[in-house]
């Protein structure tokens with residue numbers, strides 16, 4: 001059985017069709033990279049997978065059952081801009097996921113449960129290379145370190161699926177390379193299934209095992225919101241540079257915005 005399956009999946013906001021006609025299956029262990037013009041619905045797709053946005057029609061199936069319409073510990077998420085809590089230390093930021101799970105009212109646990117949560121958090125923090133920064137607050141960390149912290153936070157509940165929404169978009173190229181190595185190691189060690197949005201086609205090819213290009217197949221100039229985007233390309237990729245003809249290939253399908261944005 002596939003991990004995830006969509007059949008004729010659609011998302012509308014009122015009369016605004018954002019996504020339509022999504023049909024795919026994804027197996028556990030895949031690393032899917034999502035590219036597409038700004039505003040075409042990539043984040044909306046991740047939110048439906050996370051459970052913070054409901055699907056409008058069609059089917060969206062996780063482990064053979066309709067996807068829950070609320071987030072769960074099996075799905076972790078990292079956004080581009082810092083999703084960490086500014087008033088908590090590195091250790092506190094990673095422990096909070098476990099503490100909220102155990103004590104929804106207080107957001108804090110005590111005694112042996114707290115020690116267990118702290119041990120688990122230290123392990124995750126070490127996995128992302130922040131063990132020297134346990135007592136620091138987010139404002140004392142670089143952008144790359146803050147994203148490492150956000151990843152440790154997302155991994156605290158041992159998710160099977162990791163959702164990454166342009167997680168490295170704001171980082172310098174050198175730091176991005178370090179983050180690529182980190183995410184590749186975590187994907188392999190933790191046997192994660194990853195969905196990652198990026199505006200960088202080279203990054204999509206460097207990290208993914210499969211590339212999805214989101215774009216509209218149908219346009220009505222009189223009613224721009226009448227049709228949504230779908231997955232126009234679903235390419236298996238082998239962790240190497242994009243084929244040289246891909247930009248032209250995409251442009252020939254009318255995806256100029258994407259090629260300009262991603263291949264500068």
Ligand SMILES: Nc1ncnc2c1ncn2[C@@H]1O[C@H](COP(=O)(O)OP(=O)(O)OP(=O)(O)O)[C@@H](O)[C@H]1O
Pocket residue numbers: 013018036037038039040041042043044045
């Ligand atoms: N809660 C909402 N209510 C109404 N419209 C929304 C809502 N969330 C998103 N949209 C609309 O859905 C469309 C897709 O937005 P989304 O953020 O998913 O695009 P995106 O592909 O992730 O864009 P970007 O690459 O710029 O982040 C946009 O037109 C946006 O305005």
